[in-house]
Amino acid sequence: MSVTLDPPTSAGPAPLDFDALYRSSRDDVYAYVVTLLRSRSAAEDVTAQAFERAFRKARSYDPGKGGPRAWLFGIARNAALDELRRGKRIATLVAEPADAAATPDEAAERALERAAVRNALAGLPPRDREIVALKFHAGLDNAEIAAVLGVSASNAGTQLHRAMTKLRRSLDDRS
Amino acid sequence: MTAPDTLPPELAELGELLREQPPRPDPAWARRLDARAAAGFARPPRRSPWAILKAHRRALVPVVSFACVALLVVGLASVDVGSDDMGSSGGGGGSLSSDGASGGGEAASRSGRAESAGDSGDSSVAAPRMAPPTGQGSPGSDGRRTRFQERSAALTLAARPREIERVADGILRVTDAAGGFVASSTVSGGAGSGGSFELRIPNARLDKAIADLSRLADVRERTQSSRDITAETLTARERLREAKREREGLLRALARATTLNETESIKARLRTVNRELAVARQAVRRVTNRADYASVSVALVADRDGAAGPAGDDGRWTPGDALDDSLRVLEVAAGIAVIVLAIALPLALLAAIAAGGARLARGRRRERALDMA
Numbered sequence: 001m002s003v004t005l006d007p008p009t010s011a012g013p014a015p016l017d018f019d020a021l022y023r024s025s026r027d028d029v030y031a032y033v034v035t036l037l038r039s040r041s042a043a044e045d046v047t048a049q050a051f052e053r054a055f056r057k058a059r060s061y062d063p064g065k066g067g068p069r070a071w072l073f074g075i076a077r078n079a080a081l082d083e084l085r086r087g088k089r090i091a092t093l094v095a096e097p098a099d100a101a102a103t104p105d106e107a108a109e110r111a112l113e114r115a116a117v118r119n120a121l122a123g124l125p126p127r128d129r130e131i132v133a134l135k136f137h138a139g140l141d142n143a144e145i146a147a148v149l150g151v152s153a154s155n156a157g158t159q160l161h162r163a164m165t166k167l168r169r170s171l172d173d174r175s
Numbered sequence: 176m177t178a179p180d181t182l183p184p185e186l187a188e189l190g191e192l193l194r195e196q197p198p199r200p201d202p203a204w205a206r207r208l209d210a211r212a213a214a215g216f217a218r219p220p221r222r223s224p225w226a227i228l229k230a231h232r233r234a235l236v237p238v239v240s241f242a243c244v245a246l247l248v249v250g251l252a253s254v255d256v257g258s259d260d261m262g263s264s265g266g267g268g269g270s271l272s273s274d275g276a277s278g279g280g281e282a283a284s285r286s287g288r289a290e291s292a293g294d295s296g297d298s299s300v301a302a303p304r305m306a307p308p309t310g311q312g313s314p315g316s317d318g319r320r321t322r323f324q325e326r327s328a329a330l331t332l333a334a335r336p337r338e339i340e341r342v343a344d345g346i347l348r349v350t351d352a353a354g355g356f357v358a359s360s361t362v363s364g365g366a367g368s369g370g371s372f373e374l375r376i377p378n379a380r381l382d383k384a385i386a387d388l389s390r391l392a393d394v395r396e397r398t399q400s401s402r403d404i405t406a407e408t409l410t411a412r413e414r415l416r417e418a419k420r421e422r423e424g425l426l427r428a429l430a431r432a433t434t435l436n437e438t439e440s441i442k443a444r445l446r447t448v449n450r451e452l453a454v455a456r457q458a459v460r461r462v463t464n465r466a467d468y469a470s471v472s473v474a475l476v477a478d479r480d481g482a483a484g485p486a487g488d489d490g491r492w493t494p495g496d497a498l499d500d501s502l503r504v505l506e507v508a509a510g511i512a513v514i515v516l517a518i519a520l521p522l523a524l525l526a527a528i529a530a531g532g533a534r535l536a537r538g539r540r541r542e543r544a545l546d547m548a
Contacts, residue, residue: 022212026205031197044204051208052216081541084548110195117192126548136193164186171189 016061021068022051028069028138029076035133036080038122046083050076070147073138077130077148084126120170128163135160323408323462324401326378326469330388331396333478335499338392339368345391346473350374353384355468367477374471381469388473395476408462415455422448 029050034043054075061071121132134145146156182190200208211217228235334342343362350357355376362370376384389397425445432438 019212026208027197027199030200034198034200040201044200044208047200048208048211051212055212055216078541081544085540085544087544110192114192114196117189121193126545130545132193136190137197139194161182161186164182164189167189168186 016058016068018055018058021054021072025069025072025138026051029072031137032073032130032133033076033080035121035137036077036126036130037083042083046079047076050079053079066147067144069138069140070144073134073140073144073148116171116174117167120167120174123170124163124166127159128166131156131160131163132167322403322405323466324378325404325465326381326399326401327471328381328385328399328469329396329472329474330385330394331474331476332388332392333395333476334392336368336477339364339370339475339477342392342475343370343372346372346374346388346475349384349387349391350376352387353377353380355380355384355471358470362475369477370473370475372471372473372475374473375464375468376471378467378469381471384471388471392475393478395478404462404465408459408466411455411458411462415452415459418448418452418455422452 026047030043030047033046033050034040037043037046050072054072057075061068065071066074121129124132131145131149134140134148135142140148142157142160143153145160146153149156149159151159181187332342339362343360347357347360350372353376355374358373358375360370360372374384385397385399422445425441425448429438429441429445432441
């Protein structure tokens with residue numbers, strides 16, 4: 001997934017191409033938010049709210065502080081945490097439904113593995129779910145994750161490793 | 176130095192599984208969001224302030240009524256205060272003090288010429304006849320029908336250095352026009368230009384003269400005072416009468432004297448009485464002058480900001496005036512800017528601290544919400 005920005009000019013920082021950012025990030029933001037909140041309806045509202053906030057604040061985007069995706073996910077994170085603070089519509093979704101029924105054997109086995117991983121992920125603490133979702137659902141690299149969480153890139157890498165280790169253990173415990 | 180994005184193989188495999196099929200939104204919702212994004216996340220139209228007022232017009236009636244009444248009361252109060260100010264100051268921001276039984280300068284200014292002092296033989300002993308001041312006791316309260324007032328005034332006028340001479344001339348003109356005279360004056364030019372004038376103005380024309388002087392330049396200070404000198408005047412007159420009576424008695428005795436010794440003795444006494452008579456006449460003249468003429472001290476100071484009044488202004492607005500005015504405008508603007516900065520900077524600093532604190536607190540609340548989820 002790529003982000004298209006207008007070519008930078010010598011006059012100043014590149015302006016934000018919001019349309020391109022929206023097209024490339026809509027599903028990723030949703031995936032991150034729903035993993036964090038575990039509620040489809042809440043994730044839909046928060047995702048829409050995040051894009052609206054980003055649209056209104058597009059002029060305040062500063063390329064010097066990170067890429068547009070990191071900026072957008074930062075906004076989405078704040079919106080999601082505000083939703084968490086309000087304490088509504090949380091934890092109604094345990095995991096995505098398994099998609100094994102209509103697939104051949106090998107694919108079905110892979111689908112079951114995916115479902116097991118998603119279930120294990122849903123059982124992790126919010127901070128672990130969040131960093132896993134940022135990495136594997138949103139597709140951010142460690143530097144972008146660090147910018148979203150407000151930590152250093154190495155700290156983000158360490159947190160991600162810990163979260164994945166917990167996920168591995170959780171899967172092993174379930175099997 | 177950043178940590179590598181790679182994970183150990185067993186964890187990377189989990190990542191691949193997560194990447195393969197991330198949660199996807201409902202297509203219908205996605206279409207709705209696409210439409211909103213295409214429309215620029217349009218907000219519902221805002222109601223105009225007029226529409227909001229119209230919706231709440233019933234609630235606004237008492238509020239508007241109260242505001243109108245309050246404005247009316249404040250307006251009437253300010254008009255009342257304004258008229259009180261005008262009445263008490265006499266205009267021009269001057270101060271007026273009164274000493275003695277008189278009601279002040281206005282009553283004193285109505286003083287007429289002196290009534291006969293009961294001594295028709297001495298026409299020089301004329302004193303101002305004072306109308307009884309209203310509301311300040313009556314002349315008869317101490318058995319006297321008339322009162323005598325000594326009035327004085329002091330003015331400080333400020334004019335631009337190049338206007339000093341013109342204003343000084345104006346002071347002399349006003350004094351002449353009022354029938355007064357200049358007791359003493361000094362006018363200096365140059366860097367420390369200015370002047371001082373001791374004027375004597377007939378009491379009856381004092382108020383007009385003060386008003387005329389005030390129009391010559393910017394009035395920085397104005398004080399007027401009056402003092403009751405009735406007792407002093409009557410005492411001087413009484414001494415004069417006594418001296419005259421004694422002189423007449425001595426003259427009669429001299430006419431009756433029969434011996435040389437008696438004659439010489441009366442003549443010697445007569446010489447003494449004549450000297451006393453001259454002193455008494457002088458005293459009466461002095462006190463009469465004090466009652467007839469007000470003493471006016473005018474200090475003329477040079478001030479770059481002093482504006483000549485309309486009476487003495489030649490009406491021309493020169494480039495020098497324009498430069499002075501421009502500098503003054505710049506000075507005032509700079510002063511206002513400094514005051515605004517002095518108020519705004521601390522407020523902005525406080526607002527920035529408050530905003531930073533609020534942001535920090537909000538961030539912490541969010542992180543806490545994540546931990547507690």
